[in-house]
Amino acid sequence: MSIQIYNTLTRTKDPLETLEPGKVRMYVCGPTVYNKAHIGHAMSALVFDIIRRYLEYRGFDVQFAMNFTDVDDKIIRRANEMGMDPFALAEGYIQDFQKNMADLNIKPASFNPRASKEIDQIIAIVQGLIDKGAAYPLEGDVYFRVRNDPNYGKLSGRNLDDMRAGVRKEADDRKEDPMDFALWKSAKPGEPAWDSPWGPGRPGWHIECSAMNYHYFGDSIDIHGGGNDLIFPHHENEIAQSELFTGKPFARYWVHNGMLQLRGEKMSKSIGNIISIDEFLSHHSADSFRYLILNSAYRNPIVFNEDVLLQAEKALDRIRFAFHLAAEGAKGASEDVKQALSQQIAATRNGFESSMDDDFNSAGALGYIFELIRVINYSRDEGATQAELQPAQDLLLELTSVLGLTLDVKSEKQQSAEADPFVQLLVDLRLELRKQKNWGLADQIRNQLSEKGVVLEDTKDGTTWRWDRKN
Numbered sequence: 001m002s003i004q005i006y007n008t009l010t011r012t013k014d015p016l017e018t019l020e021p022g023k024v025r026m027y028v029c030g031p032t033v034y035n036k037a038h039i040g041h042a043m044s045a046l047v048f049d050i051i052r053r054y055l056e057y058r059g060f061d062v063q064f065a066m067n068f069t070d071v072d073d074k075i076i077r078r079a080n081e082m083g084m085d086p087f088a089l090a091e092g093y094i095q096d097f098q099k100n101m102a103d104l105n106i107k108p109a110s111f112n113p114r115a116s117k118e119i120d121q122i123i124a125i126v127q128g129l130i131d132k133g134a135a136y137p138l139e140g141d142v143y144f145r146v147r148n149d150p151n152y153g154k155l156s157g158r159n160l161d162d163m164r165a166g167v168r169k170e171a172d173d174r175k176e177d178p179m180d181f182a183l184w185k186s187a188k189p190g191e192p193a194w195d196s197p198w199g200p201g202r203p204g205w206h207i208e209c210s211a212m213n214y215h216y217f218g219d220s221i222d223i224h225g226g227g228n229d230l231i232f233p234h235h236e237n238e239i240a241q242s243e244l245f246t247g248k249p250f251a252r253y254w255v256h257n258g259m260l261q262l263r264g265e266k267m268s269k270s271i272g273n274i275i276s277i278d279e280f281l282s283h284h285s286a287d288s289f290r291y292l293i294l295n296s297a298y299r300n301p302i303v304f305n306e307d308v309l310l311q312a313e314k315a316l317d318r319i320r321f322a323f324h325l326a327a328e329g330a331k332g333a334s335e336d337v338k339q340a341l342s343q344q345i346a347a348t349r350n351g352f353e354s355s356m357d358d359d360f361n362s363a364g365a366l367g368y369i370f371e372l373i374r375v376i377n378y379s380r381d382e383g384a385t386q387a388e389l390q391p392a393q394d395l396l397l398e399l400t401s402v403l404g405l406t407l408d409v410k411s412e413k414q415q416s417a418e419a420d421p422f423v424q425l426l427v428d429l430r431l432e433l434r435k436q437k438n439w440g441l442a443d444q445i446r447n448q449l450s451e452k453g454v455v456l457e458d459t460k461d462g463t464t465w466r467w468d469r470k471n
Contacts, residue, residue: 004359005253013358024061026062033069034090039280042100045066046104047293048064050360051223066109067115071203072205096278100278100281103281104290105404115208119194119203121215134241134245140200141182141184142184144241145177146181155231155232155235181206206237223254225255257299258300261301262305284309290403291316292312294363298360318373319407323396326384330383330386352399
């Protein structure tokens with residue numbers, strides 16, 4: 001089965017067929033760097049990191065670009081409020097964002113284009129659109145003629161006449177059509193500006209991404225991603241200006257993630273429910289947020305609260321426990337148990353790939369991972385040796401790594417190996433206390449070991465112990 005991707009443009013799941021066999025050109029809209037990044041930015045970045053990682057697992061060479069919008073009204077306004085140079089302000093937030101991405105175990109992009117570095121490319125595209133009659137200069141500004149694009153609205157499904165009727169009366173009446181959008185903005189006092197054929201000014205927001213795509217990938221790309229709040233007008237306008245400039249399809253697949261909701265409400269500065277990535281990571285692990293994304297459908301809204309984070313941490317504990325070593329002196333599992341473990345290894349890989357191939361259904365993939373965990377834990381309880389458990393644990397490590405979970409598995413194994421001799425010492429001490437009929441102290445040792453996740457089992461042949469599965 002080929003990888004199926006839900007395409008916002010076609011509103012169907014389409015098979016992945018790349019422009020160049022074995023290679024994926026992927027562009028994701030990054031942040032406008034005027035403030036610290038918040039967990040909504042993290043959600044989108046995590047979604048596309050998961051998609052990228054899976055494509056690479058399936059053998060694709062992924063060229064991944066994520067831009068920084070460092071020329072924008074919000075940056076200029078905030079810089080003026082703070083008495084700073086807007087580019088210095090943007091640079092500081094870019095550095096913060098890149099650190100956040102590293103802390104979240106998000107792979108670095110192949111390219112991080114910046115709007116401020118693409119001015120020559122932007123001017124060339126704007127001039128090309130003017131030459132084609134798709135744009136017009138007006139008193140130092142340049143506007144795109146939406147009526148020149150008969151397919152305008154194909155991504156969002158909006159009708160141009162309906163959109164025009166909804167435009168506010170106070171909209172710029174200099175334009176030929178109220179829906180025309182700015183490609184170039186004339187310079188205003190206190191704003192950064194560059195020379196252009198239409199006078200000093202700076203680019204509009206939408207043209208920046210078209211120029212950055214064109215610079216790094218040429219006429220067309222395979223996947224364009226971003227939050228679903230960008231479908232209109234940003235991505236709609238990107239398609240229009242790019243395709244009228246090149247005469248070719250802009251992106252084959254448009255992939256959009258849903259929004260993050262806090263207590264059922266979309267994050268909003270006006271509501272005051274913004275949580276920065278730094279604030280989140282000061283209280284929670286990066287894996288817990290990634291798990292929250294993995295256990296959801298990426299195209300749907302995702303609810304964020306302490307309860308779902310607690311559930312995520314418990315699930316992560318279950319995954320970590322599956323890496324615990326076999327019991328000391330394990331005698332080996334029965335043939336039936338070994339066969340069940342072997343069969344589950346094959347079923348897990350097949351199920352994982354089948355789920356992820358279906359529009360990156362990571363929640364379904366997790367279901368197969370937890371079935372593998374159940375069989376690993378059962379096999380350990382049934383006396384499997386470490387050699388018998390190792391292939392299943394290796395697969396578990398491989399697939400959780402594909403999803404970008406760190407888990408600190410090495411530390412888990414080291415801690416288990418280091419703790420085991422001390423647990424055995426306490427078990428032996430308790431056994432001696434029981435022989436001396438010192439039941440109170442023996443029970444105290446049992447209770448304290450239980451609090452640390454150690455389960456004791458007294459039999460006629462002595463006492464055995466194991467780590468609790470935390471199910």
